[in-house]
Amino acid sequence: MDSSEQTRNFFLALLENSTDLLSIIDAQGNYQFVGGSVKHILGFTPDELVGKSAFDFIHPEDKENARTFLQKAASTKVLVIPIFRFTNKQGNWRWVETTLTNMVKDAAIQGYVTNTRDVTERVEEEQRKKKSQAHYESLFYNHPDAVFELDREGFMRKINKRMPSITGYTEEEILGSHFRKFVHNDYLPVAMDAFLNALGGIAQHIEIAVLKPTGELVDLNIAIVPVLLEGHIESIQCIANDITLLRKYDTFLKERSEQLNSIMERIPESFYALDTNWRFTYVNSFFTAYTKLTREELLGHSIWELFPNTLGSKFHHNCLKVIKTGLPANFDEQYSEDKDATISYHIFPTGKGVGVHFVDITEKKRELDKLEKLSLVASKTTTCVMLMNSELQIEWVNEAFEKLTQFSLEDCLHKYPWDLLTGPETQARTLTKIQKQISRGKPFRGEILNYKKSGEKVWFNLEITPVHNNLGRMVKFIAIRTDITEKKIKEAELVHVTQDLFQQNHDLQQFSYMVSHNLRAPAANVLGLTEILLVMDKHARMFDETLRKLNQSVATLDQVIRDMNHILTIRDNSYAQNRDYVNITQVCEEVLESLQEKLYYIPHTISADLDEKIEVWSNRAYMYEIFRNLLSNAIKFRKPNEVLKLEIRMKRQKNGVTILVKDNGIGMDVHAVENDIFKLYMKFHKAYEGRGIGLFLVKTYVNALGGSIKVKSEPAIGTTFKIKLKGNAK
Numbered sequence: 001m002d003s004s005e006q007t008r009n010f011f012l013a014l015l016e017n018s019t020d021l022l023s024i025i026d027a028q029g030n031y032q033f034v035g036g037s038v039k040h041i042l043g044f045t046p047d048e049l050v051g052k053s054a055f056d057f058i059h060p061e062d063k064e065n066a067r068t069f070l071q072k073a074a075s076t077k078v079l080v081i082p083i084f085r086f087t088n089k090q091g092n093w094r095w096v097e098t099t100l101t102n103m104v105k106d107a108a109i110q111g112y113v114t115n116t117r118d119v120t121e122r123v124e125e126e127q128r129k130k131k132s133q134a135h136y137e138s139l140f141y142n143h144p145d146a147v148f149e150l151d152r153e154g155f156m157r158k159i160n161k162r163m164p165s166i167t168g169y170t171e172e173e174i175l176g177s178h179f180r181k182f183v184h185n186d187y188l189p190v191a192m193d194a195f196l197n198a199l200g201g202i203a204q205h206i207e208i209a210v211l212k213p214t215g216e217l218v219d220l221n222i223a224i225v226p227v228l229l230e231g232h233i234e235s236i237q238c239i240a241n242d243i244t245l246l247r248k249y250d251t252f253l254k255e256r257s258e259q260l261n262s263i264m265e266r267i268p269e270s271f272y273a274l275d276t277n278w279r280f281t282y283v284n285s286f287f288t289a290y291t292k293l294t295r296e297e298l299l300g301h302s303i304w305e306l307f308p309n310t311l312g313s314k315f316h317h318n319c320l321k322v323i324k325t326g327l328p329a330n331f332d333e334q335y336s337e338d339k340d341a342t343i344s345y346h347i348f349p350t351g352k353g354v355g356v357h358f359v360d361i362t363e364k365k366r367e368l369d370k371l372e373k374l375s376l377v378a379s380k381t382t383t384c385v386m387l388m389n390s391e392l393q394i395e396w397v398n399e400a401f402e403k404l405t406q407f408s409l410e411d412c413l414h415k416y417p418w419d420l421l422t423g424p425e426t427q428a429r430t431l432t433k434i435q436k437q438i439s440r441g442k443p444f445r446g447e448i449l450n451y452k453k454s455g456e457k458v459w460f461n462l463e464i465t466p467v468h469n470n471l472g473r474m475v476k477f478i479a480i481r482t483d484i485t486e487k488k489i490k491e492a493e494l495v496h497v498t499q500d501l502f503q504q505n506h507d508l509q510q511f512s513y514m515v516s517h518n519l520r521a522p523a524a525n526v527l528g529l530t531e532i533l534l535v536m537d538k539h540a541r542m543f544d545e546t547l548r549k550l551n552q553s554v555a556t557l558d559q560v561i562r563d564m565n566h567i568l569t570i571r572d573n574s575y576a577q578n579r580d581y582v583n584i585t586q587v588c589e590e591v592l593e594s595l596q597e598k599l600y601y602i603p604h605t606i607s608a609d610l611d612e613k614i615e616v617w618s619n620r621a622y623m624y625e626i627f628r629n630l631l632s633n634a635i636k637f638r639k640p641n642e643v644l645k646l647e648i649r650m651k652r653q654k655n656g657v658t659i660l661v662k663d664n665g666i667g668m669d670v671h672a673v674e675n676d677i678f679k680l681y682m683k684f685h686k687a688y689e690g691r692g693i694g695l696f697l698v699k700t701y702v703n704a705l706g707g708s709i710k711v712k713s714e715p716a717i718g719t720t721f722k723i724k725l726k727g728n729a730k
């Protein structure tokens with residue numbers, strides 16, 4: 001083998017075993033030569049690439065950038081193309097780094113020499129590092145707690161966005177500052193020890209307080225972790241959790257626990273707690289006095305061992321039942337040693353065992369036995385009898401009370417009478433008087449409005465008598481109630497009738513005055529004109545004129561009489577109306593339809609907010625006349641040369657409906673005429689025709705329906721009528 005052959009083989013071996021891929025491409029990117037190293041780098045043989053375009057193997061997203069660099073290579077000797085993706089024979093994308101050398105003018109090359117290296121592992125490692133760094137930074141900066149990093153001297157190197165809100169300092173004030181600046185003096189030793197331990201590679205948790213610029217203390221739980229880099233402490237990272245509220249809550253719980261313990265010690269009744277092994281975990285002082293055992297003799301010891309006589313008792317069975325079911329138990333049990341003594345138990349689950357509260361009710365039971373005997377006597381009477389203790393809590397009621405008030409004895413026991421029997425209309429003054437008399441130990445006698453369980457009212461004549469023991473101390477109260485509801489109803493009816501008669505008499509006087517005033521003028525005219533006609537020549541020129549005036553006076557007299565008849569008819573029928581459920585919307589629409597002829601030539605707008613579903617228990621004819629008079633007046637008393645604006649609104653109320661009729665007419669001075677607005681034959685606008693009866697009729701209709709009407713008006717602004725109709729609405 002000659003030397004040239006050896007040299008050729010030497011270079012081929014270099015090309016095949018090189019870690020870089022050497023190739024030659026033309027100006028269009030087609031391979032002219034591919035080195036043998038392509039086999040172990042990309043899996044291709046040189047023949048599989050020669051003659052093909054390099055762009056066919058470049059990732060679609062990287063092609064444009066590669067073409068740009070190939071074009072730049074035409075004017076540059078050496079050009080490094082940024083990393084891009086190149087497919088291998090298995091179809092996997094590999095990251096490659098390529099250097100282009102322009103050797104187009106070299107007669108032996110006539111192209112671009114590419115030196116390509118597979119850098120996939122390096123790129124993926126960098127991506128992993130970036131991802132890890134991104135995760136770390138996200139965790140650091142977006143952590144809900146305050147996160148900060150200290151250098152080896154203890155100065156703040158990095159902080160997250162939560163740090164300023166916890167410390168009260170700005171980011172600029174924190175960064176570069178030593179951590180001692182923020183720690184309260186009382187906690188500096190703890191903080192410094194933890195810092196030194198972290199420099200020694202020890203991670204730990206501490207609880208300290210930091211001082212805000214405002215002087216406010218913030219309690220923090222801080223996790224301190226040393227950061228190791230190549231075996232050395234590079235920095236210290238800390239995560240601080242605000243536990244201020246938690247500490248306050250712990251303090252609150254401790255205070256409440258102390259308060260509860262203080263309360264339990266002051267309760268003059270026995271109380272103790274047992275764990276699931278039936279050992280005493282808590283006893284109050286009253287229980288120790290009751291058992292004549294010390295706390296040391298009770299705590300930690302089994303109740304069944306200390307009190308073996310309770311095994312098999314009702315108390316024992318109920319304790320087991322409470323543990324099993326998790327439900328409380330209330331019961332009474334007699335002492336096994338003394339059949340005359342009775343204890344009332346209340347046993348309840350505590351989560352770690354049971355709590356027991358008991359009261360000796362021996363004396364109370366004896367008194368109840370006596371009461372049962374007394375009740376045999378009291379239960380036979382039709383008068384309501386109630387027995388109360390010295391605190392005015394009900395201990396017993398008779399059957400008559402249960403039947404009349406609908407409250408059973410079980411409903412009443414241990415309740416206060418006013419909690420059961422009083423209602424919205426019970427007079428507070430009466431209750432105050434009762435309590436005042438009783439507090440003085442004196443009896444009370446008077447009338448009171450009470451309520452049955454159903455909410456129905458019932459009037460009683462009430463007598464409360466205190467009962468004293470031999471020492472003169474009040475121990476009981478006996479309350480006797482006699483039903484006087486029917487009597488009170490009749491009294492109320494009498495008062496109502498009296499008020500109605502007074503109002504009707506007053507209205508009649510006003511009506512009589514107005515009618516006599518309006519009858520007198522036309523009647524006097526008739527008499528005067530008649531006398532003139534008797535002496536006047538029938539052929540005289542004034543005879544016909546006088547006769548015409550006589551006719552006019554008679555017509556006026558007739559109109560007044562018809563008005564009287566119409567008004568008296570309304571009043572006579574006010575208690576015997578033909579009522580039914582009336583659809584207010586339909587009535588209003590009918591009135592508006594009847595007024596269309598008047599409205600046709602008048603510029604106007606009508607705004608109606610009416611609920612078609614609402615029906616009111618009323619008189620349809622009266623409602624029609626109310627709307628007709630109010631809307632006719634709005635049309636009549638409109639402002640000239642201005643669009644008439646009518647508003648009609650209706651709203652459902654608790655006890656009926658409210659109707660508003662509003663216009664923008666000429667209005668009137670309400671303060672000047674407020675006492676005469678709804679009077680008969682009152683006219684407030686002399687330039688307009690009318691008899692002054694419309695608003696009087698509206699008021700009469702509304703009163704007949706049991707409603708009320710109010711008016712607001714301003715000159716040149718308009719008038720608003722507000723009608724409230726009581727009664728069922730559906």
